[in-house]
Amino acid sequence: MKSSVYLIILAWVLPLLPVRADEGMWLPIQIRRIHDKMAGKGLQLSAEDLYEINRSSVKDAIVRLGGGFCTAEIISAEGLLLTNHHCAYDMIQNHSAVGRDYLTDGFWAMKRSDELSNPGITASILDRMEDVTSRMNDSIAADPSTPRARVIERVSRFIAREITQGNASKSAEVRAIFYGNQFILSVYTTYSDVRLVGAPPSSIGKFGGDTDNWMWPRHTGDFSLLRIYTGADGQPAPYNEQNIPLKPKHVLPVSTSGVKEDDFVMVFGFPGTTNRYLTSANLASNIENNNQPIIDMLGARMKAYKESMDANPEIRIALASTYASGMNTYKYYIGQNLGLMNDGVVERKADYERKLATWSAGLSGPERERFQGITEKIAREMEAFGPINRRFMYFRLGMVNQAAYRINDRLQGLKSVLEANKAGSDTVKSASDKILASLDELFTEYFPSTEQSAFQAVLAAYLKATPSADRPDFLMQALKATGKADEPAQIAALAEKMFLTSMLTDRGRMEAFLKKPSLKAMQKDVGVSFFTSAALHYNKTLLPPRMESGQRIDGMRKDLMSAMMAFESERVFAPDANSTLRLTYGTVRPYVPRDAVFYKYFTTHEGILQKEDPSNEEFVVPAKLKELLKARDFGPYGKNGVLNTCFLSDNDITGGNSGSPVINGRGELVGLAFDGNWESMTGDLLFSPPVQRTISVDIRYVLFIIDKFAGAGHLVQEMKLTN
Secondary structure: OOOOOOOOOOOOOEOOEOOOOOOOOEOHHHHHHHHHHHHHHOOOOOHHHHOOOOOOOHHHHEEEEOOOOEEEEEOOOOOEEEEOOOOOHHHHHHOOEOOEOHHHHOEEOOOHHHOEEOOOOOEEEEEEEEEOHHHHHHHHHHOOOOOHHHHHHHHHHHHHHHHHOOOOOEEEEEEEEHHHOEEEEEEEEEEOEEEEEEEOOHHHHOOOHHHHOOOOOOOOOOOEEEEEEEOOOOOOOOOOOOOEEOOOOOOOOEEOOOOOOOOEEEEEEOOOOOOOOOOHHHHHHHHHHHHHHHHHHHHHHHHHHHHHHHHOHHHHHHOHHHHHHHHHHHHHHHHHHHHHHHOOHHHHHHHHHHHHHHHHHOOOHHHHHHHOOHHHHHHHHHHHHHHHHHHHHHHHHHHHOOHHHHHHHHOHHHHHHHHOOOOOOHHHHHHHHHHHHOHHHHOOOOOHHHHHHHHHHHHHHHHHHOOHHHOOHHHHHHHHOOOOOOHHHHHHHHHHHHHHHOHHHOHHHHHHHHHOOOHHHHHHOHHHHHHHHHHHHHHHHHHHHHHHHHHHHHHHHHHHHHHHHHHOOOOOOOOOOOOOOEEEEEEEOOEEEEOOEEEOOEEEHHHHHHHOOOOOHHHOOOHHHHHHHHOOOOHHHOEOOEOEEEEEEOOOOOOOOOOOEEEEOOOOEEEEEEEEOHHHOOOOOOOOOOOOOEEEEEHHHHHHHHHHHOOOHHHHHHOOEEO
16 A cells, blocks of 8 residues: 655644544654553553654564555564555565466465575664654755755665664665655664565455455465564674574564454554645646546556456465555555545645635735746646656657567667677676676566567557657657558558567577677667667657656645645644654544445355356465355354454555454554555545545454465464454
């Protein structure tokens, strides 16, 4: 679920955009300021229990996976982590193969030696946050001749190096918030030995598939288990068989008592990106100039992938994670566009902007000059930016997103050496050997027939959406050179020639070239010629105007933020997300999505049986699970013959929050956040209290699957269960 860091000192209240007390993804350093409101809803912990840097607190059990693609939480004194199935999906896929299909069958380590390592996966725990706004502003003021963005980048790197120099286990980031009005440093301890412990089969972890994605009601057991390992001294260390499980500072107790309507719940995690301060003009432009290109181009690629996956089990396993991620994004932007067009979000933003304009008209002096007409200035810039961005997005998703483009990009260093007439030199050998060593990476999960189909589909979608005047000459010449009369035949012929002859589309041809590289071979290669021209068009024609216009808009957004903060100076701002640790709070709640429809706040095992469809891979119920459910053999995890599966709350989350713990007022784990609902697809742009919901898997369903279904009760025994 989903850009900068925040110390919030002022407030944004939209007179026509109601703000709930529990809206907002709050920084840990803000918790003392919102603690009373949380306590009023049912929180029984102190602010220090949640975030404290000098002793154990809940924040010490919250883990950022990688750079923030998902969240996990520590649930045992042996470093056991709980996260979503879809968060570990790539790991599960990487350990799978035909005949060892953990995606289909699930995986459970019955002893520690069975747990599987995952090179490249890291787990980071926040040490502390610090406001560095004054330091950054002083540096900007001291260097007025250097572009502001460059100073910010330089000082951010310098501050991070101060923290990490000489300590490989530490990582640090400085991120801007409110479009550069403030800056926050986050310091982490990062662990690199993260192992896969358990995952249900996809028929449980992805039950409902793309059909149910972003929808309620849900019956998905979207969870998996990982473990952090350290060196013998308890410090972060690379993978080693002799490493030991992490001894954490804090472990989340696991509640088996469940939740009921109006219960207080909070979510601690690493939300990625929200954009709730965009103007109405920006949102209106996004519909056609940002979101629609993603829908068109990603939809074409995913359709081609799915056809290939359905035809070949090896390809199905290899591309499973890529496809799942792509379809999640594709459906998200369809939902967001529908919301932008139908939910009145743009109109509500425009109403607020009129209020802001009336206020700014009454100002005098420098403030009036800076703030008056700011939204109109952005609207004028967006009018120019929209078409620029549309051309950029279609081309980027059509050409730059091709595997062959990325492979060609890797050849450019070698090409420069060859152009310098150094053929046969040690420099050429060094450059070619470097590429040879990277071929496993470049051609991992690469299937020429699949990529050829995707290339054709995406190119057709690009041409359909792009007027003749916006199509680059190199592309039209390449199509014309095929000698075919109509566009579909030209696309097919170009793709066929490229995938039959180019070194970019076949590992064997690439290896042969790199063993005897020559500039002539590169110049004759149809793929190299095509994608070199594509890179030139992208970098010289499309990218510069987009960056220039974007920088102007960013400067205006900084002023707009300042105007809003001055306009509504009485209350604390609800911050945008940016992959730093956040807390959100709310209550367990049902909702009414539309007229005459009411959704309960929970689902049960009955829904799994009702949705079962053996002919549809998205709704297959494993035989053992079906047997347990029909027998109501729930063990201690059901109550009165019912096993709860998922529940709703009005917590404010987004991408990156996947895997975040849902915690009750006593600090106990009651669920695992894994999705938002369809009616809140514009929630990253504007929080909508009546319908915005977090979908979570009930922890009791998680325990049931681990214990009763998988027979991995030893993992439950590691946890501290509470009633």
